[in-house]
Amino acid sequence: MSYIVKRSQNPWFQVAQRLSRHKLAMLSLVFLCLLALACFGANPIALWLGVDPYADDLFSRFSPPSELNVLGTDELGRDIFTRLLLGGQVSLTFAFMAALTTSVIGTVLGVIAGYYGGRVDAFIMRSADFIISLPSIMLLILIQSVDMTKLGLSEELVRSDSFSIYRLVLVLSILGWPFAARLVRSNTLSVKHREYVQAAIGYGASHWFVMVRHIIPNVIAPVITATTLGVGGAILTESALSFLGFGINPPTPSWGNMLQNAREAMWLYPMAAVYPGLMVLMTVITINFLGDGLQEAIDPKS
Template sequence: MSYIAKRSQNPWFQVIQRLSRHKLAMTSFGFLMLLSLLCFGANTIADWLNVDPYADDLFSRFALPSESHLLGTDELGRDIFTRLLLGGQVSLTFAFMAALTTSIIGTIMGVIAGYYGGRIDALIMRSADFIISLPGIMLLILIQSVDLTKLGFSEELVRSDSFSIYRLVVVLSLLGWPFAARLVRSNTLSVKHREYVQAAIGYGASHWFVMFRHIVPNVIAPVITATTLGIGGAILTESALSFLGFGINPPTPSWGNMLQNAREAMWLYPMAAVYPGLMVLMTVITINFLGDGLQEAIDPKS
């Protein structure tokens, strides 16, 4: 059998083929790739425009769009365009890390619960039910408002840009894994009784080998779709927390804290709030379109 024929029978190759025929999903994918290139090239674009996105200029507050400031300036005279790109860099990085970490933890817990069953399954699922029953946004605000300097962390570390991102990723992952775990557990319960899994166990394969060699590859498809959709949810969560003042620490820009900073100047220059809000809206919508297309490609019967 030729290489092309073998590849055409590969289920993941068939998924890619079906996805490539989904026009809305591919358009969304193209938009996200372009947005990512612009956001992660923000420093280069700032140098090219000869602007400093962190420099305050109170004499240029709420300046109208010009050649040097393509979208005008904010309440401190900073360039909105380059800060939008830097904010996208932070928001996209956080959302990807949070969604990926949540899916990894949820997949591991779901496979363990579904494979072993019994008390282990009951313990994991009851823990998941308890976390799901908690008021998510209120708990996030409560955890984010804790002063970690009183727990022994240095103030320099707590105030650093990366720490605020990692802290939010950890919190969101610990509160979000039950949704992925329940999805994976239900698929694991059906896969573990199939003939090839029972044959591997009969030949003396270890439990961990069976789980990660035979079960995980067969339950990962819906997790990929859930992870894609989770990126959009993470962006909304970060934006909401930053808007309320519990997210990414200023002066590091994110779309959420740009909205929060522009709130008091809505009547002076409303576009300072419109631009980050529009970026959040467009990004989340395109991610959802891509997730829907990926779901249809993985499961055409859906």
């Protein structure tokens, strides 16, 4: 009985309860879970359908939907359906990595700035203001267009499937952490003056112990919401960069470079562009619905 009472008093259990009553957020969560299962099961699905998503067949370019190719074929005769799933695998992995890395860096720097104050706070916040003032899309395009082989990296590494993903995650994290840092800093300034924090300091607890044990757990709630919404923003950024030719390198499929590849064939087979665009639209909308529901669950007064 005491376990049930203790569990019901847990704030995160109460958040889960409130979230479960938000129908639109739960529908979005179910959709995202099914989408993730389908995307990360792309290879078994392709094997079951008997298609190779990487195999070119120029004699079957822009074929209409058939029993073998559920959504037809693209400009190189490749199966669109399995490539959509593989593209979703890449886009979702990139988006979650970028949002999580950005939030971790922003949370750590925001807590340090708010807790220590003074010159540390001024240095971190002025650095954040400088990064925010930069034209992010132009800077992303500039950094992505740099030939990394001229910086000493091997051509094999630069052309690998994972390099373009990690590189884009790193760049987005560097440009995106100030937003999370400013959010965390403002909450840290409020939390560090509360009685339990001052009591821990008075008992001789180290600064790092106070930050990890008492401050971060009390400022992490809005960061979780911001991270969820950041996933949608990362998907849009990757799609835009890949559409412009500066994102995920082909032949690795992503929803953005699938849009870019279908651009020149819009009049021949417009559905080749509609399908990845629709996936981006539905995924970002459901992530935003889930983020709104999570924000209401974490802060019912908002």
